[in-house]
Amino acid sequence: MRHIISILMENEAGALSRVAGLFSARGYNIESLTVAPTEDTSLSRMTLVTRGNEEIIEQITKQLNKLIDVVKLIDLADISHVERELMLVKVKTTLNNREEIKRLADIFRGKIIDVTNNSYMIEMTGSSEKLDAFVESLNDENIIETVRSGPTSMSRGEHGLHL
Amino acid sequence: MELSGGEIVIQCLKDEGVEYLFGYPGGAVLHLYDAIFHQDDVKHILVRHEQAATHAADAYARATGKAGVVLVTSGPGATNAVTGIATAYMDSIPMVVISGQVPTAVIGSDAFQEVDMIGITRPCVKHNFLVKDISDIAETMKKAFYVATTGRPGPVVVDIPKDITDPNIKIPYHYPDSISMRSYNPSVQGHTGQIKKAVELLLTAKRPVIYSGGGVVIGEASKELTELTRYLNFPITNTLMGLGAYPATDKQFVGMLGMHGTYEANLSMHQSDVILAIGVRFDDRVTGKLAEFCPNAQIIHIDIDPASISKTVKVDIPIVGDVKPVLLQMLALIKQQHKPDAEPLARWWAQINQWRTSKCLEFDRSSTEIKPQRVVEQLYEITKGDAYITSDVGQHQMYASQFYHFDKPRRWINSGGLGTMGFGLPAAIGVKLAFPDADVACITGEASIQMCIQELATALQYNTPIKIINLNNGYMGMVRQWQEFNYESRYSQSYMDTLPDFVKLAESYGHVGIRVERPEDVMPALEKAFAMKDRTVFLDIITDRTENVYPMIETGKGHQEMTLRVAPGTPIDRELA
Ligand SMILES: Cc1ncc(C[n+]2csc(CCOP(=O)(O)OP(=O)(O)O)c2C)c(N)n1
Numbered sequence: 001m002r003h004i005i006s007i008l009m010e011n012e013a014g015a016l017s018r019v020a021g022l023f024s025a026r027g028y029n030i031e032s033l034t035v036a037p038t039e040d041t042s043l044s045r046m047t048l049v050t051r052g053n054e055e056i057i058e059q060i061t062k063q064l065n066k067l068i069d070v071v072k073l074i075d076l077a078d079i080s081h082v083e084r085e086l087m088l089v090k091v092k093t094t095l096n097n098r099e100e101i102k103r104l105a106d107i108f109r110g111k112i113i114d115v116t117n118n119s120y121m122i123e124m125t126g127s128s129e130k131l132d133a134f135v136e137s138l139n140d141e142n143i144i145e146t147v148r149s150g151p152t153s154m155s156r157g158e159h160g161l162h163l
Numbered sequence: 164m165e166l167s168g169g170e171i172v173i174q175c176l177k178d179e180g181v182e183y184l185f186g187y188p189g190g191a192v193l194h195l196y197d198a199i200f201h202q203d204d205v206k207h208i209l210v211r212h213e214q215a216a217t218h219a220a221d222a223y224a225r226a227t228g229k230a231g232v233v234l235v236t237s238g239p240g241a242t243n244a245v246t247g248i249a250t251a252y253m254d255s256i257p258m259v260v261i262s263g264q265v266p267t268a269v270i271g272s273d274a275f276q277e278v279d280m281i282g283i284t285r286p287c288v289k290h291n292f293l294v295k296d297i298s299d300i301a302e303t304m305k306k307a308f309y310v311a312t313t314g315r316p317g318p319v320v321v322d323i324p325k326d327i328t329d330p331n332i333k334i335p336y337h338y339p340d341s342i343s344m345r346s347y348n349p350s351v352q353g354h355t356g357q358i359k360k361a362v363e364l365l366l367t368a369k370r371p372v373i374y375s376g377g378g379v380v381i382g383e384a385s386k387e388l389t390e391l392t393r394y395l396n397f398p399i400t401n402t403l404m405g406l407g408a409y410p411a412t413d414k415q416f417v418g419m420l421g422m423h424g425t426y427e428a429n430l431s432m433h434q435s436d437v438i439l440a441i442g443v444r445f446d447d448r449v450t451g452k453l454a455e456f457c458p459n460a461q462i463i464h465i466d467i468d469p470a471s472i473s474k475t476v477k478v479d480i481p482i483v484g485d486v487k488p489v490l491l492q493m494l495a496l497i498k499q500q501h502k503p504d505a506e507p508l509a510r511w512w513a514q515i516n517q518w519r520t521s522k523c524l525e526f527d528r529s530s531t532e533i534k535p536q537r538v539v540e541q542l543y544e545i546t547k548g549d550a551y552i553t554s555d556v557g558q559h560q561m562y563a564s565q566f567y568h569f570d571k572p573r574r575w576i577n578s579g580g581l582g583t584m585g586f587g588l589p590a591a592i593g594v595k596l597a598f599p600d601a602d603v604a605c606i607t608g609e610a611s612i613q614m615c616i617q618e619l620a621t622a623l624q625y626n627t628p629i630k631i632i633n634l635n636n637g638y639m640g641m642v643r644q645w646q647e648f649n650y651e652s653r654y655s656q657s658y659m660d661t662l663p664d665f666v667k668l669a670e671s672y673g674h675v676g677i678r679v680e681r682p683e684d685v686m687p688a689l690e691k692a693f694a695m696k697d698r699t700v701f702l703d704i705i706t707d708r709t710e711n712v713y714p715m716i717e718t719g720k721g722h723q724e725m726t727l728r729v730a731p732g733t734p735i736d737r738e739l740a
């Protein structure tokens with residue numbers, strides 16, 4: 001099963017490599033990983049997407065908790081949460097398909113943020129599935145490049161992951 | 164008080180109460196060595212190879228419970244220390260390793276003797292720190308000792324660039340009395356509800372076993388374990404790392420378990436209905452084939468490290484906590500209730516005693532060759548079971564664990580998790596420094612001893628008279644045994660053709676060397692060696708090269724499938740290549 005693990009950790013050099021190293025050394029898989037400082041600059045927040053059965057996920061969370069730099073973590077799969085990923089897509093445009101691509105982006109609530117004679121850059125956020133669906137709806141040949149942030153996520157309601 | 168970075172590091176060690184610093188100098192740590200020169204509170208032990216510094220410090224920690232401390236230079240000094248750091252990590256030994264690093268300004272430029280020590284050691288330390296500012300030294304050192312010695316202990320590396328220890332830059336010094344880290348909270352109280360549940364299960368058990376390990380030694384819970392075990396009259400087995408936590412000469416002790424454990428210990432595990440696992444980690448050398456591990460048992464597991472619980476074997480009642488208080492709580496609860504039913508327990512003991520009659524450790528006592536097992540027995544006799552025994556890795560290590568009956572914790576000093584050859588000799592030096600009046604013997608093999616043989620010089624320089632018991636079978640015996648069993652006796656590269664004359668070697672290092680070739684000469688040689696209180700003695704004992712370690716669970720098999728010696732007491736003579 002897919003799990004999103006949110007980790008609050010000391011914003012120290014090397015903290016990221018401790019997490020990445022743990023996953024490679026123990027053979028766990030990482031589907032995506034995003035990290036950035038929080039409003040408290042001494043802390044970073046990492047969102048890590050992984051897959052595994054219950055035992056593996058239990059080991060992953062225990063091993064992560066054991067890292068000295070990890071302050072707190074939460075497995076969001078256990079609770080109601082919101083998930084958002086950011087994607088930028090650059091597509092080739094021609095006189096014929098410009099309108100259609102624009103319409104498609106609108107349907108998916110994407111924004112065209114850069115335009116040239118023969119290309120669009122589209123910005124889109126949403127669940128990973130929505131981004132997948134948009135990419136699929138584009139003609140492969142038109143895609144110049146895509147970049148995705150990997151999911152970030154938060155639990156719903158008044159509680160949160162903080163000190 | 165204004166101090167330079169180098170002086171601060173050494174002052175921190177003093178304030179931490181460090182007695183010995185095991186190290187080896189080099190460019191990146193010269194400022195530190197100059198600071199060492201100007202004081203004599205912290206005694207520096209100059210080893211002959213950085214690996215030995217880590218093993219000696221590690222063994223000092225195993226014997227005393229205090230953190231071992233190491234100082235090495237950058238680059239090759241640091242990489243030489245890695246084997247010892249990994250050794251300590253696998254056995255959860257508190258250690259602080261200070262490594263020099265190239266100056267901050269050239270980090271990352273492939274400077275002379277630069278290695279990424281933080282990166283290299285990341286997978287084999289509990290934590291590591293790179294010090295980036297002189298004003299961080301004191302706090303970082305405090306954190307290093309705190310992390311290394313609390314919770315599940317482990318090695319911590321502090322990497323210090325040379326410019327940070329510059330003698331010309333001085334700042335006010337203050338060593339914190341205590342420290343707390345928001346991301347690290349090592350003290351855990353066992354959950355009372357879980358402890359209650361565990362006690363209920365224990366009191367209904369019909370075929371119980373207590374399976375305890377290194378966590379009891381590290382957690383100083385030997386007394387509590389013994390009291391609980393005796394009160395319940397349950398059989399108890401120890402892991403290789405747990406030997407001594409329960410007195411081996413006690414009648415409730417059924418021996419070590421696992422690959423070379425006793426028949427009675429492994430069968431008790433296999434047929435038990437309730438297992439109380441304490442400070443253990445269900446290591447593969449203990450469990451054998453996981454799918455067949457203890458099929459009928461409900462398992463209670465006490466451990467300070469939640470990640471050790473249900474890692475390989477799913478347990479029924481996990482208790483995360485420091486073993487000592489958990490055992491005390493258990494004892495208090497148990498004493499409020501009536502004792503377990505005596506009758507099923509009596510039947511269980513009858514069964515165990517029947518297994519004991521297999522005499523699974525027996526060997527040929529009438530052989531004209533020296534049997535290594537007999538040597539360990541004789542060593543036990545002459546030291547009255549009260550010596551500190553270090554060992555290397557191989558058959559001799561197993562004979563030591565089987566035939567030296569440890570009645571006290573911290574007496575058995577071996578590399579269990581990593582299985583590091585070369586550990587024994589430097590370890591013996593570390594122990595002897597900690598306990599100068601105790602008998603310290605290193606049980607080793609002719610292959611292992613050569614991996615850190617240079618430390619004979621250290622033993623002379625610091626006057627640490629130890630006894631080296633070299634069980635010389637002319638083979639990497641443990642490798643040869645596996646080749647005999649699994650590769651039709653194709654002894655590929657497990658024989659060394661050109662062994663040194665160990666007697667002359669010992670003598671050239673300034674010690675006493677004695678070669679022993681006949682069974683009847685073993686005891687007199689041991690007597691002579693131990694009578695020389697102030698000399699290191701190297702006993703080169705030529706043992707039966709065909710001898711194998713029994714009993715054995717071969718890889719991939721379960722506890723119930725132990726291989727016993729063909730008929731107890733029968734030698735299995737096989738042609739050696
Ligand atoms: C550093 C290291 N290299 C290799 C091994 C693999 N190994 C395990 S036991 C052994 C042989 C040890 O031979 P010896 O010291 O003579 O002991 P014996 O088994 O003969 O008692 C070897 C090579 C190891 N444990 N450690």
Ligand SMILES: [Mg+2]
Pocket residue numbers: 557608609610634635636637638639640
């Ligand atoms: Mg040998």
